[in-house]
Amino acid sequence: MTAEFLSRIQFGFVMSFHILFPAFTIGLASWLVFLEALWLRRRSEMLRDLYFFWLKVFAGSFGLGVVSGIVMSFQFGTNWAGLSTVAGNVLGPLLNYEVMTAFFLEATFLGVMLFGWNRVSHRTHFIATCMVALGTLISSFWILSANSWMQTPQGYTVVNGVIQASDWWAAIFNPSFPTRLVHMVLACFLSTALVIGGVSAWYLLRGVWQDKARLMLRCALVFVAIVIPLQIIVGDISGQVVREYQPAKLAAIEARWTTERNVPLTLFAWPDDKAEKNDYAVDVPHLGSLILTHSWSGEVKGLKDFPAQDRPPVAAPFFSFRIMVGLGLLMLALSALGLLLWWRRRLFDSRWYLRCWMAMMPAGFIALLTGWYTAEIGRQPWVVYGVLHTVDAASAVSASSVLTSLIVYFVTYMTLFGFGSWYLLKVLRAGPDTAPVRVGFGATAARPLAVVDDGGEE
Amino acid sequence: MELSTMLPVVWFFIIGFAIMMYVLLDGFVLGIGILTPFADDEAQQELMMNTAAPIWDGNETWLVMGGAGLMAAFPRAYATILSSLYLPILAMLIALIFRGVAFEFRFRAHTSRRIWGVAFHLGSVVAAFAQGLMLGAIVEGMPLEGGKYLHGTFAWFSPFSVLTGMALVFGYGLLGATWLVLKTEGRPQRIARDLTRPLMLAVIAFMLMVSAWLPFLDSRLMDRWLAWPNFLYLSPLPILTIVVAAWLWRAVLANREVAPFVLALGFFALGFLGLVAGMWPNIVPPTMSIWDAASPPSSQGFVLVGAVIMIPVVLFYTAYSYRVFRGKVRAGEGYH
Numbered sequence: 001m002t003a004e005f006l007s008r009i010q011f012g013f014v015m016s017f018h019i020l021f022p023a024f025t026i027g028l029a030s031w032l033v034f035l036e037a038l039w040l041r042r043r044s045e046m047l048r049d050l051y052f053f054w055l056k057v058f059a060g061s062f063g064l065g066v067v068s069g070i071v072m073s074f075q076f077g078t079n080w081a082g083l084s085t086v087a088g089n090v091l092g093p094l095l096n097y098e099v100m101t102a103f104f105l106e107a108t109f110l111g112v113m114l115f116g117w118n119r120v121s122h123r124t125h126f127i128a129t130c131m132v133a134l135g136t137l138i139s140s141f142w143i144l145s146a147n148s149w150m151q152t153p154q155g156y157t158v159v160n161g162v163i164q165a166s167d168w169w170a171a172i173f174n175p176s177f178p179t180r181l182v183h184m185v186l187a188c189f190l191s192t193a194l195v196i197g198g199v200s201a202w203y204l205l206r207g208v209w210q211d212k213a214r215l216m217l218r219c220a221l222v223f224v225a226i227v228i229p230l231q232i233i234v235g236d237i238s239g240q241v242v243r244e245y246q247p248a249k250l251a252a253i254e255a256r257w258t259t260e261r262n263v264p265l266t267l268f269a270w271p272d273d274k275a276e277k278n279d280y281a282v283d284v285p286h287l288g289s290l291i292l293t294h295s296w297s298g299e300v301k302g303l304k305d306f307p308a309q310d311r312p313p314v315a316a317p318f319f320s321f322r323i324m325v326g327l328g329l330l331m332l333a334l335s336a337l338g339l340l341l342w343w344r345r346r347l348f349d350s351r352w353y354l355r356c357w358m359a360m361m362p363a364g365f366i367a368l369l370t371g372w373y374t375a376e377i378g379r380q381p382w383v384v385y386g387v388l389h390t391v392d393a394a395s396a397v398s399a400s401s402v403l404t405s406l407i408v409y410f411v412t413y414m415t416l417f418g419f420g421s422w423y424l425l426k427v428l429r430a431g432p433d434t435a436p437v438r439v440g441f442g443a444t445a446a447r448p449l450a451v452v453d454d455g456g457e458e
Numbered sequence: 459m460e461l462s463t464m465l466p467v468v469w470f471f472i473i474g475f476a477i478m479m480y481v482l483l484d485g486f487v488l489g490i491g492i493l494t495p496f497a498d499d500e501a502q503q504e505l506m507m508n509t510a511a512p513i514w515d516g517n518e519t520w521l522v523m524g525g526a527g528l529m530a531a532f533p534r535a536y537a538t539i540l541s542s543l544y545l546p547i548l549a550m551l552i553a554l555i556f557r558g559v560a561f562e563f564r565f566r567a568h569t570s571r572r573i574w575g576v577a578f579h580l581g582s583v584v585a586a587f588a589q590g591l592m593l594g595a596i597v598e599g600m601p602l603e604g605g606k607y608l609h610g611t612f613a614w615f616s617p618f619s620v621l622t623g624m625a626l627v628f629g630y631g632l633l634g635a636t637w638l639v640l641k642t643e644g645r646p647q648r649i650a651r652d653l654t655r656p657l658m659l660a661v662i663a664f665m666l667m668v669s670a671w672l673p674f675l676d677s678r679l680m681d682r683w684l685a686w687p688n689f690l691y692l693s694p695l696p697i698l699t700i701v702v703a704a705w706l707w708r709a710v711l712a713n714r715e716v717a718p719f720v721l722a723l724g725f726f727a728l729g730f731l732g733l734v735a736g737m738w739p740n741i742v743p744p745t746m747s748i749w750d751a752a753s754p755p756s757s758q759g760f761v762l763v764g765a766v767i768m769i770p771v772v773l774f775y776t777a778y779s780y781r782v783f784r785g786k787v788r789a790g791e792g793y794h
Contacts, residue, residue, distance in 0.1 A: 063559055063563075067555040070555075073522050077528075078540045078541055088533025089533060092753065093757050098526070100765065100768035105772075108515075110515055112779055114511075114512065397541050405544070420559075426566065
């Protein structure tokens with residue numbers, strides 16, 4: 001195994017682990033803003049309890065996101081020195097802007113958010129929550145811009161084999177960036193909403209925290225019902241961008257080998273890279289053209305139009321894309337069904353339906369990961385599309401070094417994931433107890449909330 | 459002066475500033491972790507961690523700022539240094555992961571609480587040692603051939619880099635002890651006070667050893683420090699260091715609370731400057747200069763606009779958060 005191959009496995013692994021936490025915190029931060037804003041307006045105890053309950057979940061998730069994120073910011077140098085050398089002139093500034101405009105903001109105000117309740121006014125505390133949420137969104141802006149630039153690079157020139165920025169506006173707002181940013185942020189929100197709804201359904205089934213669970217489930221249901229159709233539309237627009245700028249990726253996603261008009265939609269198949277054909281294909285006539293080109297007989301490029309060394313692998317994007325879309329459709333069904341039950345006033349006592357919400361709890365994260373696999377495997381063999389091959393992006397480190405780090409990361413992350421999930425489960429099982437206020441330092445008797453103990457601890 | 463001549467100089471200082479901020483701010487947090495075994499019991503350990511719980515995250519972000527800044531302004535140096543120091547960076551990152559999650563996990567844990575106390579301590583020690591090791595290896599010089607570290611996977615391992623690694627563990631320990639003197643009272647403060655004096659002696663000893671060794675690492679550093687008139691220009695650095703050390707010693711003996719921490723930060727900053735002064739104008743000694751490694755003005759200029767606006771803003775709200783959490787941290791006023 002080469003160092004480059006091992007580095008790709010390592011990047012895929014540490015990235016997959018990392019992305020789950022920012023995705024969850026992007027959604028949770030905005031949810032916390034919503035809860036605290038509502039609390040400031042209505043001052044109901046229930047809302048404050050819910051705020052502090054989700055704040056605990058947020059704190060753990062944020063911590064894991066931060067420590068695994070630092071690993072990411074070093075990966076580009078340790079394992080992808082070729083990428084940093086060739087494309088660092090563009091990627092470096094985008095990441096640096098992310099640090100300066102987002103990371104400091106999140107990290108600093110997180111302290112006030114977690115520990116400042118008794119030290120600042122309610123209004124200031126709310127501002128801290130807003131700053132953290134704003135930080136998560138600014139962060140997604142820059143990181144999606146950097147990633148999208150690698151997918152659809154623009155605003156650059158190549159001088160002596162090194163990429164230089166020639167037009168920052170064009171580079172930042174590259175063709176795939178706007179849709180991919182919206183698609184990702186909505187995916188984060190949806191993933192979080194599914195967890196919130198799933199946890200509420202769990203409480204309703206157990207017969208605990210009824211009022212709070214009803215409120216949360218209604219919020220989650222309304223949110224998913226509004227956002228999932230939007231997400232499907234944004235996904236479709238994103239597909240159009242891929243068709244225009246990364247036709248080989250689209251061909252792989254749809255397992256199209258030859259360029260044709262009147263393309264069917266392949267629901268299932270077993271793509272065979274060697275024979276350049278699909279086995280066991282289940283096709284729906286014309287639907288492919290209709291979805292991909294928005295016309296009955298539109299033309300879709302096939303993989304055979306691209307030289308074999310410039311083609312992405314087919315099976316991985318093909319299947320991961322189908323998992324993502326399938327989960328999206330399930331979310332649509334879940335929300336439609338929920339609205340129907342709500343209208344019939346059966347939302348909270350249809351136990352089978354509540355079990356569906358519990359089952360769908362990880363669906364957002366799985367869709368998010370499979371979406372990323374589609375995007376990242378589908379753009380192979382390029383790391384900067386059409387400019388730099390992944391093979392040429394790796395560091396000149398020994399394979400044994402990379403194997404060592406891969407094993408160490410694997411063991412470390414599995415340990416963290418195990419403990420992290422266990423602690424998360426403890427918090428969720430304990431539930432949104434009354435006033436689980438995090439006690440700030442130097443709390444004085446003038447603020448009696450400070451003496452309330454934490455009900456979440458065993 | 460041309461932009462392409464001037465901008466790399468500006469960026470050398472910005473990145474130097476970011477790394478120094480990291481060394482000082484995360485330095486005292488890592489220092490707390492280095493000193494936790496000296497606590498009498500679990501409750502005191504928790505108190506020690508609590509002094510940093512609201513601010514450690516922002517402090518650590520300066521490391522990411524240094525890394526991302528290096529990638530933006532000196533991509534070739536970023537690629538070379540990080541891939542050459544592959545294993546110590548791995549050690550540092552894993553250590554920082556365990557140190558960081560310990561803050562959150564320790565308070566959630568019940569039966570496994572002890573594990574995260576140990577993780578916090580070991581993570582801090584290993585991260586500090588790995589950072590000192592890397593700093594020493596960079597200062598010592600990384601001979602390159604075609605962008606690759608000439609001496610292979612373990613070239614960062616040398617007597618000098620081991621010395622700087624140990625020096626940083628004790629140095630961070632000193633920062634941590636003076637921080638605890640500032641933020642605690644009663645028994646934990648007493649423990650921190652008792653640790654400050656031996657730590658100070660150790661740090662001064664390490665600093666003397668590193669300073670004595672530095673000019674003999676190679677002729678380049680010898681010229682930098684001992685040739686006339688460089689000797690004259692650089693002389694304020696060692697003189698100031700001696701003055702600050704003496705002042706720190708007196709402040710510690712006088713049982714002052716704020717002064718030792720501030721002076722320890724100053725002492726540390728001077729030591730850092732002393733190590734880095736020998737590098738100029740190289741970013742990867744002995745051959746890669748800041749101009750060799752620089753990204754073009756289109757990149758350095760673009761980020762500079764952001765840095766000039768954002769760094770003061772960041773410093774402003776960082777100061778605000780320290781103000782919010784000013785004062786002594788008391789037992790029982792824990793986390794959740």
